[in-house]
Amino acid sequence: MLAGRRREQLCFPKGFKFGVATASFQVEGAWNVSGKGESIWDRYTHEYPERVFDHSNADVAADSYHNFRRDVDLVTELSLSFYRFSVSWPRILPTGYSNLVNEDGLRYYSELIDTLHKNNIKPVVTIYHWDLPQSLQDLGGWTNPIIVDYFVDYARLLFTTFGDRVGVWITFNEPLSFCGAGYGGGDAPGAGPAGSGLQDYLCTHHTLLAHAAVYRLYKEHFQDKQKGKIGITLDFSWLEAATTSQEDQKAAETARQFMFGWFAHPIFSSSGDYPAEMKSRVAYVSRKQGFPRSRLPTFTPQQIQRLKGASDFLGLNHYTTYLVNQGSGEIHTQPSFGDDMGVVISQKDEWPRTNSTWLRVVPWGFRKSLNWVKDNYNNPTVLITENGVSQAAGLRDTKRVSYIDAYLRALSDAIYKDGCSVTGYTYWSLLDNYEWMRGFSERFGLFEVNYGSPARTRTARLSSDYYGSVARTGCLPKHYDSFFI
Numbered sequence: 001m002l003a004g005r006r007r008e009q010l011c012f013p014k015g016f017k018f019g020v021a022t023a024s025f026q027v028e029g030a031w032n033v034s035g036k037g038e039s040i041w042d043r044y045t046h047e048y049p050e051r052v053f054d055h056s057n058a059d060v061a062a063d064s065y066h067n068f069r070r071d072v073d074l075v076t077e078l079s080l081s082f083y084r085f086s087v088s089w090p091r092i093l094p095t096g097y098s099n100l101v102n103e104d105g106l107r108y109y110s111e112l113i114d115t116l117h118k119n120n121i122k123p124v125v126t127i128y129h130w131d132l133p134q135s136l137q138d139l140g141g142w143t144n145p146i147i148v149d150y151f152v153d154y155a156r157l158l159f160t161t162f163g164d165r166v167g168v169w170i171t172f173n174e175p176l177s178f179c180g181a182g183y184g185g186g187d188a189p190g191a192g193p194a195g196s197g198l199q200d201y202l203c204t205h206h207t208l209l210a211h212a213a214v215y216r217l218y219k220e221h222f223q224d225k226q227k228g229k230i231g232i233t234l235d236f237s238w239l240e241a242a243t244t245s246q247e248d249q250k251a252a253e254t255a256r257q258f259m260f261g262w263f264a265h266p267i268f269s270s271s272g273d274y275p276a277e278m279k280s281r282v283a284y285v286s287r288k289q290g291f292p293r294s295r296l297p298t299f300t301p302q303q304i305q306r307l308k309g310a311s312d313f314l315g316l317n318h319y320t321t322y323l324v325n326q327g328s329g330e331i332h333t334q335p336s337f338g339d340d341m342g343v344v345i346s347q348k349d350e351w352p353r354t355n356s357t358w359l360r361v362v363p364w365g366f367r368k369s370l371n372w373v374k375d376n377y378n379n380p381t382v383l384i385t386e387n388g389v390s391q392a393a394g395l396r397d398t399k400r401v402s403y404i405d406a407y408l409r410a411l412s413d414a415i416y417k418d419g420c421s422v423t424g425y426t427y428w429s430l431l432d433n434y435e436w437m438r439g440f441s442e443r444f445g446l447f448e449v450n451y452g453s454p455a456r457t458r459t460a461r462l463s464s465d466y467y468g469s470v471a472r473t474g475c476l477p478k479h480y481d482s483f484f485i
């Protein structure tokens with residue numbers, strides 16, 4: 001292994017930025033405090049505790065609502081350039097609608113932003129990281145086109161209130177996750193498999209339109225004065241053909257188009273719209289199922305134009321890699337995203353496991369994802385908005401150190417050897433938090449949170465020393481093994 005060996009010095013380009021991320025629902029707690037409204041995740045975890053792995057909820061979580069100054073201290077300790085956090089829509093607009101503003105919500109984020117600036121840390125603000133106001137879900141949530149207007153109202157309030165102090169905005173975090181799992185699977189609001197191939201397509205359609213609307217709003221009314229940038233964050237697990245057969249190579253490309261191109265193609269490709277292959281496959285399967293038209297909604301030519309190029313940068317979340325085989329081609333009567341895509345996805349036994357079943361350590365997949373983005377979308381500016389790994393509780397998180405080190409090496413190869421234009425890297429997460437349907441059972445933090453203590457004490461892990469050193473020097477440590485002593 002690496003022990004005792006000195007490595008060649010590897011430094012990131014001048015100006016390359018390091019940061020950490022969290023999300024409102026996963027860390028804040030204070031779910032019904034000082035006027036906050038109910039989100040779909042509050043409702044879902046309260047109503048169906050048995051669906052959450054450890055039957056927990058995020059009522060308190062890491063209690064960052066009461067502890068944000070401590071969190072900012074941790075970010076400062078690590079010498080990081082930025083802190084990516086998300087705003088809870090129902091904390092600001094308890095009913096989701098902009099006619100009723102919760103002043104305490106504005107105060108909370110305003111103090112957080114000011115505290116960051118005082119410590120020379122730039123806020124990177126995600127507008128939507130999954131905690132939709134329940135009252136909007138009562139209208140159908142992201143399946144109802146009216147949501148576009150309400151999302152614009154909410155974003156306008158954020159730009160107006162905080163825009164002079166925020167340099168980077170991210171409209172959405174991972175539509176594949178909240179549309180795919182929320183409106184076609186077991187995440188909140190819990191549409192379940194019955195929504196797959198129907199509600200997930202509607203959710204994505206309206207999310208993309210909402211993104212374009214908010215992007216244009218910022219461009220036209222705020223950017224000149226506020227000088228910030230605005231983008232979207234998409235998750236891209238690398239999808240590698242399981243064999244060299246032509247069928248599997250083709251299947252892997254189909255999977256990339258369905259799981260990433262679905263969102264990226266309308267915004268970042270030169271032609272715009274959903275990927276051609278996705279349009280034809282969903283149309284074909286819909287026809288076979290007896291539908292008079294495709295279940296995939298269509299954009300008008302104007303909408304295609306509004307979406308094309310509607311992002312100053314691509315936020316990329318990357319964690320792991322999957323293998324892809326061609327599917328059986330079987331088409332069930334019940335629609336599903338899976339039948340539409342028609343591939344089989346798996347992981348290789350020898351890829352190292354982590355504390356999350358879906359997450360195996362495959363650093364080369366990171367480099368391939370970045371190259372695919374570069375080749376397909378004309379090398380857009382990319383900000384890595386999440387990368388990270390779970391490990392069982394404990395402060396000696398050597399596996400996390402190795403994971404970050406290996407993924408940062410892959411990233412540097414993508415930058416230096418392949419010419420991918422990446423401006424920064426964000427580790428997920430600053431501290432342990434509520435892992436959605438996995439509750440508190442999976443820990444991604446550089447800092448450990450003691451959920452048994454009312455103060456939710458945070459304690460530094462080995463990985464925080466390692467990552468702090470990377471951020472401070474801009475280089476991977478020469479004496480890598482010194483972090484294991």
Ligand code: GBH
Pocket residue numbers: 023026173174177181235317319357358386428435444
């Ligand atoms: C990110 O999603 C999220 O943005 C972040 O909130 C989260 O904390 C972080 O991952 C770590 O999980 O259990 O087999 O059904 C990453 C993409 C998509 C990964 C859904 C987990 C569930 C797989 N996620 N997936 S499974």
